[in-house]
Amino acid sequence: MRIATFCFVVTIIITTLPFTTAQTYIPSEILDDYWAFYGYPIIEAGIIGANQFEKGDNVTLRVSLVNAGGRINFESTKVADTPMKKALSTAEARLEWDVGNATGITGTLRSTSDLVEVKSGDQVIDSLAMTRKSEDPMEFVIKIDDHAPAGEYVLQLNLNYQYQNNVQVDAEGWDPDLGLKGFRVAKSFVSGNQTLPLTIVVKQMADFEIVSSNADMRAGQKDGTIEVVYKNIGEKTANNSIARLSLFKPFTSTRDQAYIGTLNPGEEKNVTFKVAVDAEATPKTYGINSEIKYTDIDGDTIISESIKIPISVNAAGASYMIPVLILLILLMAAGSYIHKRKKA
Known part of the structure; x- marks a missing residue:
C-alpha cells in the first residue's frame, strides 16, 4: 500500500507541478559534470493536535511539515580517468545527494468555504532536508463562522519552494596530500509547488x-x-x-x-x-x-x-395635561368675568 501511494504521488508531482530553473551561480565557463541525480522533495503536512473545533472559534492551526521525498535515481555522465577527475567526481557526488532537500519554503493557507476565514498571511520555513520534520510548525489563525454547520471543512496549503537540480565542479589542480586546490562549485535550483489538503471538523452542537x-x-x-x-x-x-x-x-x-x-x-x-x-x-x-x-x-x-x-x-405620546390646564384657566376666567357682570 505504501509503495502504490508513493508512486501515485510521484506521478502527480512530475506531471502537474510547474518547474522553472533559477540559477544561483552561473560560472563564466561550463564546469565539469560527472553525475546526474534525479529526485525532488515530496512534502507532507499535518495539523498538530486536535482538528475539531466549535462554531465561532478563533483558533491557531499549527501545521507540521515532513519531507518524504528523496533521490529517485542517479547515473554517471562523465568518466573520471585521472586522480584529479576522480576527486572531482567524488566531491560532486557528495553535493548531489542534496537533490531532495527543499529550501525557502513559503506556505499560503486558503479556505474552500466562506464559513472558515484564514486570517494569517504567508508562513516561511528556511529549509527541510529529506526524511526530516520541520523543527518549528507553520502557524495560521482561522475564524469559524458563528453558525457554521457541523462537518468537515477542507483548507488548502499551497507550498512554494526551491530544490537543487544540478551540481558542477572544477579545480585549479590536485595534490596527492592536500587534495583539490582552487575547488569551485556551481549549483542550479528549480522551483517546486505543492497544494496539500488540511481538514478541520466543526463539532455538532446546539445553535x-x-x-x-x-x-x-x-x-x-x-x-x-x-x-x-x-x-x-x-x-x-x-x-x-x-x-x-x-x-x-x-x-x-x-x-x-x-x-x-x-x-x-x-x-x-x-x-x-x-x-x-x-x-x-x-x-x-x-x-x-x-x-x-x-x-x-x-x-x-x-x-x-x-x-x-x-x-x-x-417618541413619547402627546400629553393632554397642558391643554386641560389651559381650558380650566379659560373657564375660570370666563366665570369670573360673568360673575363680575352680574354684580355690576
Missing part, C-alpha cells in the same frame, strides 16, 4: 437564531414587552434553556430572563421579556443582545453567541 421578534415601544413606557421566537438551527438538543438580555441605557427590566426549556434541533419557541424605557430615550431602532444559556447532552453548561433583537423606540 440558535431569532425567527421573529416584536418590540415596538415608546420613550417613557414602563410596561414594554419584547416577544421573541428562538429556533435551534444546530444539530444537538439544548436542555434547560434560558434566554436572557444584556440591557443598557435607556432600557431597564425586572424580567430580563425567560425560560425556554428543551429546544430540539429545528424546534421554535416563543418567549416574552418585560422592559421599561427611559423618558429621555432617543427615538430610533436599538439592538439589544440576547443569549441562551443551556445544558448540552454531556451535562455541560454552555452560553450561546449573542443574538441581537431589534427594538423600535418611538
Whole structure:
C-alpha cells in the first residue's frame, strides 16, 4: 500500500507541478559534470493536535511539515580517468545527494468555504532536508463562522519552494596530500509547488437564531414587552434553556430572563421579556443582545453567541395635561368675568 501511494504521488508531482530553473551561480565557463541525480522533495503536512473545533472559534492551526521525498535515481555522465577527475567526481557526488532537500519554503493557507476565514498571511520555513520534520510548525489563525454547520471543512496549503537540480565542479589542480586546490562549485535550483489538503471538523452542537421578534415601544413606557421566537438551527438538543438580555441605557427590566426549556434541533419557541424605557430615550431602532444559556447532552453548561433583537423606540405620546390646564384657566376666567357682570 505504501509503495502504490508513493508512486501515485510521484506521478502527480512530475506531471502537474510547474518547474522553472533559477540559477544561483552561473560560472563564466561550463564546469565539469560527472553525475546526474534525479529526485525532488515530496512534502507532507499535518495539523498538530486536535482538528475539531466549535462554531465561532478563533483558533491557531499549527501545521507540521515532513519531507518524504528523496533521490529517485542517479547515473554517471562523465568518466573520471585521472586522480584529479576522480576527486572531482567524488566531491560532486557528495553535493548531489542534496537533490531532495527543499529550501525557502513559503506556505499560503486558503479556505474552500466562506464559513472558515484564514486570517494569517504567508508562513516561511528556511529549509527541510529529506526524511526530516520541520523543527518549528507553520502557524495560521482561522475564524469559524458563528453558525457554521457541523462537518468537515477542507483548507488548502499551497507550498512554494526551491530544490537543487544540478551540481558542477572544477579545480585549479590536485595534490596527492592536500587534495583539490582552487575547488569551485556551481549549483542550479528549480522551483517546486505543492497544494496539500488540511481538514478541520466543526463539532455538532446546539445553535440558535431569532425567527421573529416584536418590540415596538415608546420613550417613557414602563410596561414594554419584547416577544421573541428562538429556533435551534444546530444539530444537538439544548436542555434547560434560558434566554436572557444584556440591557443598557435607556432600557431597564425586572424580567430580563425567560425560560425556554428543551429546544430540539429545528424546534421554535416563543418567549416574552418585560422592559421599561427611559423618558429621555432617543427615538430610533436599538439592538439589544440576547443569549441562551443551556445544558448540552454531556451535562455541560454552555452560553450561546449573542443574538441581537431589534427594538423600535418611538417618541413619547402627546400629553393632554397642558391643554386641560389651559381650558380650566379659560373657564375660570370666563366665570369670573360673568360673575363680575352680574354684580355690576
